[in-house]
Amino acid sequence: MAxxxxxxxxxxxxxVRAVYDDIMATRKVDWINNFWKALARDPVTLRRTWESIKExxxxxxLDPLTKEMIYVAVxxxxxxxxxxxxxxxxxxxxxxxxxxxxxxxxxxxxxNETNRLASGYQVEIDERFLTSAQAGxxxxxxxxxx
Amino acid sequence: MAxxxxxxxxxxxxxVRAVYDDIMATRKVDWINNFWKALARDPVTLRRTWESIKExxxxxxLDPLTKEMIYVAVxxxxxxxxxxxxxxxxxxxxxxxxxxxxxxxxxxxxxNETNRLASGYQVEIDERFLTSAQAGxxxxxxxxxx
Amino acid sequence: MAxxxxxxxxxxxxxVRAVYDDIMATRKVDWINNFWKALARDPVTLRRTWESIKExxxxxxLDPLTKEMIYVAVxxxxxxxxxxxxxxxxxxxxxxxxxxxxxxxxxxxxxNETNRLASGYQVEIDERFLTSAQAGxxxxxxxxxx
Amino acid sequence: MAxxxxxxxxxxxxxVRAVYDDIMATRKVDWINNFWKALARDPVTLRRTWESIKExxxxxxLDPLTKEMIYVAVxxxxxxxxxxxxxxxxxxxxxxxxxxxxxxxxxxxxxNETNRLASGYQVEIDERFLTSAQAGxxxxxxxxxx
Amino acid sequence: MAxxxxxxxxxxxxxVRAVYDDIMATRKVDWINNFWKALARDPVTLRRTWESIKExxxxxxLDPLTKEMIYVAVxxxxxxxxxxxxxxxxxxxxxxxxxxxxxxxxxxxxxNETNRLASGYQVEIDERFLTSAQAGxxxxxxxxxx
Amino acid sequence: MAxxxxxxxxxxxxxVRAVYDDIMATRKVDWINNFWKALARDPVTLRRTWESIKExxxxxxLDPLTKEMIYVAVxxxxxxxxxxxxxxxxxxxxxxxxxxxxxxxxxxxxxNETNRLASGYQVEIDERFLTSAQAGxxxxxxxxxx
Numbered sequence: 001m002a003x004x005x006x007x008x009x010x011x012x013x014x015x016v017r018a019v020y021d022d023i024m025a026t027r028k029v030d031w032i033n034n035f036w037k038a039l040a041r042d043p044v045t046l047r048r049t050w051e052s053i054k055e056x057x058x059x060x061x062l063d064p065l066t067k068e069m070i071y072v073a074v075x076x077x078x079x080x081x082x083x084x085x086x087x088x089x090x091x092x093x094x095x096x097x098x099x100x101x102x103x104x105x106x107x108x109x110x111x112n113e114t115n116r117l118a119s120g121y122q123v124e125i126d127e128r129f130l131t132s133a134q135a136g137x138x139x140x141x142x143x144x145x146x
Numbered sequence: 147m148a149x150x151x152x153x154x155x156x157x158x159x160x161x162v163r164a165v166y167d168d169i170m171a172t173r174k175v176d177w178i179n180n181f182w183k184a185l186a187r188d189p190v191t192l193r194r195t196w197e198s199i200k201e202x203x204x205x206x207x208l209d210p211l212t213k214e215m216i217y218v219a220v221x222x223x224x225x226x227x228x229x230x231x232x233x234x235x236x237x238x239x240x241x242x243x244x245x246x247x248x249x250x251x252x253x254x255x256x257x258n259e260t261n262r263l264a265s266g267y268q269v270e271i272d273e274r275f276l277t278s279a280q281a282g283x284x285x286x287x288x289x290x291x292x
Numbered sequence: 293m294a295x296x297x298x299x300x301x302x303x304x305x306x307x308v309r310a311v312y313d314d315i316m317a318t319r320k321v322d323w324i325n326n327f328w329k330a331l332a333r334d335p336v337t338l339r340r341t342w343e344s345i346k347e348x349x350x351x352x353x354l355d356p357l358t359k360e361m362i363y364v365a366v367x368x369x370x371x372x373x374x375x376x377x378x379x380x381x382x383x384x385x386x387x388x389x390x391x392x393x394x395x396x397x398x399x400x401x402x403x404n405e406t407n408r409l410a411s412g413y414q415v416e417i418d419e420r421f422l423t424s425a426q427a428g429x430x431x432x433x434x435x436x437x438x
Numbered sequence: 439m440a441x442x443x444x445x446x447x448x449x450x451x452x453x454v455r456a457v458y459d460d461i462m463a464t465r466k467v468d469w470i471n472n473f474w475k476a477l478a479r480d481p482v483t484l485r486r487t488w489e490s491i492k493e494x495x496x497x498x499x500l501d502p503l504t505k506e507m508i509y510v511a512v513x514x515x516x517x518x519x520x521x522x523x524x525x526x527x528x529x530x531x532x533x534x535x536x537x538x539x540x541x542x543x544x545x546x547x548x549x550n551e552t553n554r555l556a557s558g559y560q561v562e563i564d565e566r567f568l569t570s571a572q573a574g575x576x577x578x579x580x581x582x583x584x
Numbered sequence: 585m586a587x588x589x590x591x592x593x594x595x596x597x598x599x600v601r602a603v604y605d606d607i608m609a610t611r612k613v614d615w616i617n618n619f620w621k622a623l624a625r626d627p628v629t630l631r632r633t634w635e636s637i638k639e640x641x642x643x644x645x646l647d648p649l650t651k652e653m654i655y656v657a658v659x660x661x662x663x664x665x666x667x668x669x670x671x672x673x674x675x676x677x678x679x680x681x682x683x684x685x686x687x688x689x690x691x692x693x694x695x696n697e698t699n700r701l702a703s704g705y706q707v708e709i710d711e712r713f714l715t716s717a718q719a720g721x722x723x724x725x726x727x728x729x730x
Numbered sequence: 731m732a733x734x735x736x737x738x739x740x741x742x743x744x745x746v747r748a749v750y751d752d753i754m755a756t757r758k759v760d761w762i763n764n765f766w767k768a769l770a771r772d773p774v775t776l777r778r779t780w781e782s783i784k785e786x787x788x789x790x791x792l793d794p795l796t797k798e799m800i801y802v803a804v805x806x807x808x809x810x811x812x813x814x815x816x817x818x819x820x821x822x823x824x825x826x827x828x829x830x831x832x833x834x835x836x837x838x839x840x841x842n843e844t845n846r847l848a849s850g851y852q853v854e855i856d857e858r859f860l861t862s863a864q865a866g867x868x869x870x871x872x873x874x875x876x
Contacts, residue, residue, distance in 0.1 A: 001268055001270050003266075003267050003672055003685065033272045033274070033275070034269045035260070035263070035269050039263065041682065042683075042686035042690070045263075048782055048785060049263065049693075052778055053256060055774070055778060056249075056252045056256050057253070060245070060249050061243060061245035061246040061249050062215075062253075069216065070250060071256075071257045073216045073219045073223075074219055074254055074261065075261055076412030077220050077223045078261045078663060079408070079516060079663060080261040080262075080264055080265055081414075082264040082269050082270075083257070083264050084411060085272075085275040087257075088275075088414075089275045097207060098442055099206070099480075101441065102442070102479065102480035103202075103206050103213070104216060104412075105408075106480070106483050107216045107220075108216065108408050109405040109406065109409045110199060110202050110217075111221060111233075113402060113405035115226040116226075116368050116397075117185065117195065118181055118184075118226055118228040118232075119368055119371040119373075120364070120368035120397045120401075121148050121150065121181075122148050122184075122373075122377065122380075123148050123180045123228050124147055125227065126179045126231075126232070128179070129179070129234075129235045147568060149380055150393065150394070188391075191394060191397070191398050198490065201482070201486060218704070222703055224371060225700070225808060225810055227703075230703060230706060244734055244771065248771065248775060251704045251705060252775050254704055255697040255701045255779075258697050258700045259693040259696050259697035260693065262660050262663070262692050265660055265663040265665075265668060266668060266693075293714060294561050295558075295559050296559065296831065296832070325564045325566070325567070326561045326564050327552070327561050330559040330561045333832065334836070337555075337835070340639060341551075341552065341839075344548060344636065347628070348548050349545070353538040354541045354542065358507070359545050361504070361508065362507065362508060362511045362542060362546065363545060366511055366512070366546055366553065367553055369512050369515045370515060371809060372553040372556055372557055375549070375556050377568065389499060391499035392500055394499075395494075395499050396500065396508060399500075399509060403509045403525075406473070406487065406491070407512065407513055407516045407518040409483075410473055410521050411520070413440050413442065413477065414441050415472045415476045416440065416520075417523045418471045418523075418524070420527075421471070421523040421524055421527045422585060510850070514846050517662060517664055517845070519852075522852060523852065526587055526852075536588055539587065540626035540629060543626075543850045544626070544629050546846050546847075547846050547850075550842040550843050550845070550846045551839040551840060551842050551843035553809070554806050554835075554839050554842045555838075555839045557809040558806035558835045558839075560811075560814060585852055586851050586854065617856045617858070618853045618854055618856050619847070622851040622853045623847065629847075633843075633844065637840060637844070640836045640837055644829070644833050645827060645830040645832075646830055646833045650796055651833070653792075654837045654841070655837060657804055658803055658837075661804050662807060664845040664849055666848040666854075666855050669859040670856070670859055672859075673859045683790070684791040684792055687786075687792045687797070688792065690786045691797050691800045692800065692804055695801045695804035695805060695817075696808065698779065698783070699808045699810040701769065701775075701779065702812040702816075705732050705733050705734065705765075705768040706731060706733045706768075707765050707768045707812050708731050708764055709812055709815045713763070713816055713818075
């Protein structure tokens with residue numbers, strides 16, 4: 001039912017197959033989920049999206065499990081059904097236990113609540129939060145995510 | 147400029163002071179940020195919100211730094227200026243480096259992008275994601291976040 | 293700083309003045325807030341938006357105070373600074389007390405929390421909620437909001 | 439299909455049963471809807487969420503029907519399918535007629551429209567809205583939602 | 585399953601039929617989609633919503649295809665399943681090719697990503713963007729969308 | 731005030747300068763706006779984000795003006811102040827007139843309204859919308875956005 005249909009491996013051209021192969025090799029899986037098959041009708045977007053995710057999700061200053069849980073947090077906040085299902089599966093594979101999931105959801109729920117309390121009550125940002133940002137910014141050195 | 151004004155410690159009644167004291171003791175700080183002062187006009191909500199946050203944010207299956215970063219992820223997704231400022235400060239205090247912040251933002255940005263690609267392309271949830279959830283659900287045992 | 297500038301009454305043409313006059317007469321005020329002045333560069337949208345709001349916000353099955361509070365609830369959920377400020381003022385004028393505002397915010401905060409818990413936990417809609425909707429729908433009679 | 443499965447009453451431990459019993463007694467119903475069964479895998483979150491909702495939704499400065507309609511307004515704005523279904527049912531039970539629902543939706547729709555017009559046109563908040571907030575804030579007295 | 589049920593043409597009163605007839609005539613179709621049938625229980629909202637959409641979507645400074653694609657962009661950002669399906673169909677009918685849809689989604693995805701990077705990094709608006717708005721606003725002349 | 735500070739050209743290393751130079755050359759401007767200076771503390775994200783935007787925003791099946799207006803539509807829907815300001819300026823530079831902006835906003839506003847009416851009324855997707863998607867998907871051929 002995907003808007004442009006799904007491109008199966010058998011029907012894919014070499015450019016799409018190369019991305020599919022890299023997804024399976026990188027993730028150590030033997031199948032391609034629907035998200036990629038739906039994007040594959042547009043090989044340029046398929047490649048760019050995969051290359052970006054591969055770069056962002058690899059181990060760095062944050063470990064893969066933390067990154068997958070952040071992905072679930074955003075997806076639950078946006079209420080994206082597909083993304084909640086796929087990234088909850090991804091986080092489980094990366095080691096998320098039931099207890100970790102439950103705490104993740106508790107934080108996501110609370111953050112969504114206090115975001116609206118802060119906005120609804122028209123709370124002004126404390127000077128200290130601004131100056132600490134400025135202080136942190138005073139030493140301009142580059143950071144790398146890799 | 148907060149809608150109901152800010153309740154300073156000196157002007158607070160005993161119920162509000164008790165919450166303020168607990169916030170400062172729990173967080174090991176000597177000041178109260180505007181969010182709590184704005185809520186304090188409604189002591190019932192002040193107390194409930196603080197008790198909930200205290201319960202949710204304490205170390206459990208997830209450590210406090212991870213929880214603060216999840217809070218920032220939600221706040222950035224919702225674009226709540228106050229919450230981004232206050233929880234970025236909170237995450238820094240809990241140990242978030244510049245490199246960790248940069249990776250956090252990269253994941254948040256990407257998740258917001260792919261959430262819309264998945265929805266916009268009307269991608270159906272893969273059977274495997276559903277069955278893995280069912281499999282995970284087959285053993286019904288309670289988990290505790292504490 | 294509004295994108296297309298603000299149209300002051302003195303500079304407005306007859307079509308815009310007619311809307312401004314109706315806004316002031318309907319709301320029993322002697323000034324026009326920036327929202328309308330910003331829209332006024334596009335008289336067609338100004339007129340349509342005002343006529344729609346006038347029709348929607350007048351007393352009906354719901355009273356004007358309830359409607360203004362619902363407007364604040366949506367604006368806080370969307371975190372629209374302008375709208376929170378203007379409709380909180382509107383709700384106060386319609387009779388919202390500090391205690392009512394505090395309860396309104398408590399509900400808005402909680403709803404935003406449980407919305408994400410329901411989505412994040414991938415909770416399926418109970419049969420009973422669906423059948424009650426169907427039951428309610430079985431008698432097809434028209435309702436009027438006026 | 440809920441991520442951690444559903445905890446039925448027969449399978450629940452005493453802590454979960456106590457919450458289920460209180461939900462049924464408070465709401466005068468003889469069944470538990472899926473939202474609570476999904477949360478029940480984490481008894482701490484189940485208890486905290488229920489206690490918060492019970493405190494927030496009871497009659498106060500706002501009546502239960504108004505609170506349920508505000509809940510529907512937030513859920514429709516966030517487009518949470520489960521929450522729209524469950525709280526529409528809750529609002530109906532609290533007395534919402536078809537005509538009230540129709541007006542509620544009209545306000546929710548319009549607020550979502552003008553929220554974007556205000557932001558998109560980059561409208562600045564009127565001085566009067568700010569000063570009225572300050573004026574309202576000048577008398578610092580506590581309010582209770584109970 | 586729509587909350588108030590669907591009003592079929594055969595069951596509709598003259599006020600609803602008049603709107604249905606105008607929808608079919610304007611869009612050159614011989615059927616009414618569920619959105620209108622669901623609204624039709626409230627003829628006032630049905631009429632106002634249709635009149636607004638008819639006015640907004642007709643050819644003006646922007647052509648109908650561009651308008652339909654903007655509608656899809658908003659619906660994908662909000663993750664409204666019904667709206668994505670109906671307006672993607674509408675955009676196709678107005679001439680959107682697969683390649684145009686793919687580029688539309690790419691822009692929508694990227695904008696949702698950078699929106700959060702801008703907010704999350706707490707980026708301040710450049711003076712030049714503000715002054716260009718002011719400059720554009722210095723000549724106050726009315727524009728018409730028709 | 732950006733979280734990690736802004737990296738000015740004079741303080742930038744060669745990797746960041748290379749991106750800055752490409753931004754100015756591609757856009758035919760002689761300055762760098764704050765968004766890029768804020769990202770520049772993380773050169774990997776700076777490069778990836780710029781390369782993605784350059785690929786997405788260049789002329790293809792959609793022209794640059796249409797793409798900039800879609801960017802504004804998403805930013806207004808998300809209510810991202812920075813993004814509304816920067817992309818409204820970008821769209822103006824690409825040729826957006828006041829009348830085009832006004833129509834763009836009218837569509838964005840209306841889409842945000844009907845998105846919530848469709849969700850709030852729990853409208854089911856029409857079979858015809860689904861089958862037309864399936865029909866469109868039956869011929870699986872790749873499309874390119876370039």
